[in-house]
Amino acid sequence: MAPIRVRAVGLSKTFRGPDGGPVPVLDGVDAEVGAGEFVAVAGPSGCGKSTLLNLLGLLEPPDRGEVWLGDVCVSQLSRRAQCPVRGRSIGYVFQSFLLISSLTALDNVLLAARYVGRARSEALPAARALMERLGVAHRAGHYPSQLSGGEQQRVAYCRAVLNAPALVLADEPTGNLDEGHAAVILSELRGLCRDRGASVILVTHRADAAALADRTLSLRAGRLEPRGGGTT
Amino acid sequence: MVGVLRRLLPRNYLFTILGIAVGVAGLVALGAMAERITRFIDGGDRFVLGQISVAGEGMGMGTGFTAGGLLRADRIEQIAHVPGVAAVQAQVMLPLNPTTSQFLTLTQELILGIDPAAPAPNRQLRELPVKRGRFLRTGDRGVVVVGSDFAATRKLAVGQRLELGSGRTFEVVGVLDKTLTAPDRFAIVPLEDARDLWLRRDPLLVQVFAGGSGAMSRRDLNTGAAVSWADGVDPDDLARRIQKSVSGVNVTIPGELSRVLRQSTAFFSALLFGIGVLGLVIGGASLSNTVTAAVFERIRDFGIKRALGATDLQLLREILTEALAVSVSGGAIGVVLALAIGFIVDARVLSDGQQLFLFSPRLLLFALVFSAILGGLAATYATLRIVRLSPAEAIRRGA
Numbered sequence: 001m002a003p004i005r006v007r008a009v010g011l012s013k014t015f016r017g018p019d020g021g022p023v024p025v026l027d028g029v030d031a032e033v034g035a036g037e038f039v040a041v042a043g044p045s046g047c048g049k050s051t052l053l054n055l056l057g058l059l060e061p062p063d064r065g066e067v068w069l070g071d072v073c074v075s076q077l078s079r080r081a082q083c084p085v086r087g088r089s090i091g092y093v094f095q096s097f098l099l100i101s102s103l104t105a106l107d108n109v110l111l112a113a114r115y116v117g118r119a120r121s122e123a124l125p126a127a128r129a130l131m132e133r134l135g136v137a138h139r140a141g142h143y144p145s146q147l148s149g150g151e152q153q154r155v156a157y158c159r160a161v162l163n164a165p166a167l168v169l170a171d172e173p174t175g176n177l178d179e180g181h182a183a184v185i186l187s188e189l190r191g192l193c194r195d196r197g198a199s200v201i202l203v204t205h206r207a208d209a210a211a212l213a214d215r216t217l218s219l220r221a222g223r224l225e226p227r228g229g230g231t232t
Numbered sequence: 233m234v235g236v237l238r239r240l241l242p243r244n245y246l247f248t249i250l251g252i253a254v255g256v257a258g259l260v261a262l263g264a265m266a267e268r269i270t271r272f273i274d275g276g277d278r279f280v281l282g283q284i285s286v287a288g289e290g291m292g293m294g295t296g297f298t299a300g301g302l303l304r305a306d307r308i309e310q311i312a313h314v315p316g317v318a319a320v321q322a323q324v325m326l327p328l329n330p331t332t333s334q335f336l337t338l339t340q341e342l343i344l345g346i347d348p349a350a351p352a353p354n355r356q357l358r359e360l361p362v363k364r365g366r367f368l369r370t371g372d373r374g375v376v377v378v379g380s381d382f383a384a385t386r387k388l389a390v391g392q393r394l395e396l397g398s399g400r401t402f403e404v405v406g407v408l409d410k411t412l413t414a415p416d417r418f419a420i421v422p423l424e425d426a427r428d429l430w431l432r433r434d435p436l437l438v439q440v441f442a443g444g445s446g447a448m449s450r451r452d453l454n455t456g457a458a459v460s461w462a463d464g465v466d467p468d469d470l471a472r473r474i475q476k477s478v479s480g481v482n483v484t485i486p487g488e489l490s491r492v493l494r495q496s497t498a499f500f501s502a503l504l505f506g507i508g509v510l511g512l513v514i515g516g517a518s519l520s521n522t523v524t525a526a527v528f529e530r531i532r533d534f535g536i537k538r539a540l541g542a543t544d545l546q547l548l549r550e551i552l553t554e555a556l557a558v559s560v561s562g563g564a565i566g567v568v569l570a571l572a573i574g575f576i577v578d579a580r581v582l583s584d585g586q587q588l589f590l591f592s593p594r595l596l597l598f599a600l601v602f603s604a605i606l607g608g609l610a611a612t613y614a615t616l617r618i619v620r621l622s623p624a625e626a627i628r629r630g631a
Contacts, residue, residue: 054624057539058623059539059622059623059624059627060622060623060624060625061622079544080543080544083538083541083542083543084541085541086538086539086540086541086623087540087541087542088541092539096631098532098536098539098627100533100536100537101533102533111536111537111540112540112541114540114542115537115540115541115542115543115546116541159540
């Protein structure tokens with residue numbers, strides 16, 4: 001997948017609270033992530049970091065605003081047209097791994113290929129190579145419940161990058177991992193930008209993780225404040 | 233088969249399948265009971281519609297399908313000459329157990345004496361199905377062919393001897409296959425043997441014969457006759473014609489008897505309908521609820537799949553395939569479960585000459601098709617609800 005620029009224009013999202021009243025989470029967020037750029041998003045809990053990632057990844061629609069991938073306003077596409085964008089152009093790594101418990105590790109990885117029309121036989125060598133590189137190939141036939149947290153996150157990472165997406169969204173991917181496993185995942189994400197030109201947006205609380213990013217965006221009360229404190 | 237199911241079904245569908253199996257087992261078991269009652273009612277109906285039953289005037293034995301006094305041989309001759317009559321078979325029908333408590337039951341066991349040389353009169357039951365041994369032959373004496381329930385309750389086999397009252401024993405030469413209606417409780421003997429049994433039982437008849445009045449012979453000892461009609465003849469019209477042209481006989485009109493039978497079994501028909509509706513509601517609700525719940529339980533998985541690019545159609549196809557596999561597997565296990573319950577219960581009650589369940593092929597096929605259709609509909613409903621959610625919302629709800 002060719003490197004691609006990501007833009008958020010005036011993104012707003014309001015949820016409904018337990019009492020039915022509105023709970024504004026994002027309020028007119030504008031942001032841009034260049035092709036091959038590694039950007040961290042930081043901010044206090046509940047400030048809307050995950051919601052921003054969900055909107056950028058087309059996991060839910062914004063109330064207002066637009067998401068652009070390259071020259072295409074993907075947030076305006078029909079539900080059906082958004083599916084291949086999600087499948088081919090965007091990879092997700094979640095804090096809670098989100099593996100499907102009834103599938104083996106290998107089948108979880110291959111799931112990414114299924115919905116973009118890649119034949120299993122075609123995707124299998126790439127899936128095995130990725131799992132080998134991440135050190136989970138020997139767990140290919142195991143179910144998620146039989147894997148450690150670190151192994152599950154590495155399997156989830158393999159699934160996220162199997163289709164070589166131009167944009168990788170990682171929501172606290174190291175939140176449930178020890179230092180060693182966290183380092184592996186962060187290094188992989190860094191490598192995606194460096195070696196493949198993918199754009200990576202990382203939501204994190206960890207200062208060491210944010211320090212790996214090209215720059216850090218700070219989210220406060222539903223608004224993004226560029227801090228420009230990243231390292232290269 | 234197991235491999236295909238493993239590929240189609242996620243691991244955690246075991247309890248869903250078992251849930252569906254229990255619902256379908258209930259549906260099939262209730263349906264099998266309804267089928268059994270239907271067959272019993274229809275069997276009796278077919279039997280009475282297949283022949284015209286004639287008895288002599290008066291009260292007589294009042295057993296089986298005839299209700300009247302002695303039907304003398306000359307009357308049988310006259311009946312045979314009524315235009316439209318194809319065949320007449322003299323019969324002696326006696327209750328096996330002449331106590332009044334047995335007399336009035338629907339499951340009364342009967343001794344039926346017939347002349348095997350005479351053509352079978354019942355147009356609906358040309359030949360009684362023999363399961364083991366043979367049927368009666370011309371010239372037989374001292375032998376008996378028994379119905380399936382009659383044999384089962386006494387554990388009778390071909391070659392054994394059977395006492396049919398008054399110390400008279402008969403050799404069992406045949407056991408009939410199950411008809412699920414009256415003949416299952418018959419002991420069928422040659423006509424002359426039945427006349428002997430009757431004479432031994434009825435002191436009045438013995439006195440009449442001992443008196444040597446000469447007015448009656450053994451040929452007159454008939455409780456009734458079964459009359460068959462020629463092709464194209466209306467049986468009800470013929471019955472009325474016999475009543476009109478032969479004096480001293482009671483003729484049952486098949487159509488009227490069928491109506492009376494239907495009226496007397498109206499309660500069972502209503503019960504049957506109720507059982508069927510109950511089975512459909514319980515089985516259907518259980519199945520659709522289980523499938524819907526199973527789909528909703530996996531809402532997080534569907535959210536993940538949509539995040540990976542699955543379209544609504546891909547999800548629907550995937551869920552439908554799973555739902556059909558789950559429903560049909562559950563349905564098949566339910567059918568096997570119901571069959572097992574039915575066979576165990578029937579084996580227990582068969583010693584009393586009863587059969588509670590009838591698992592007809594149409595019922596089993598219906599259960600499987602019903603499971604598949606309802607499972608598919610329930611899964612479609614659940615999927616349409618799920619695909620309306622955004623992937624993030626589906627993941628949140630399933631967390």
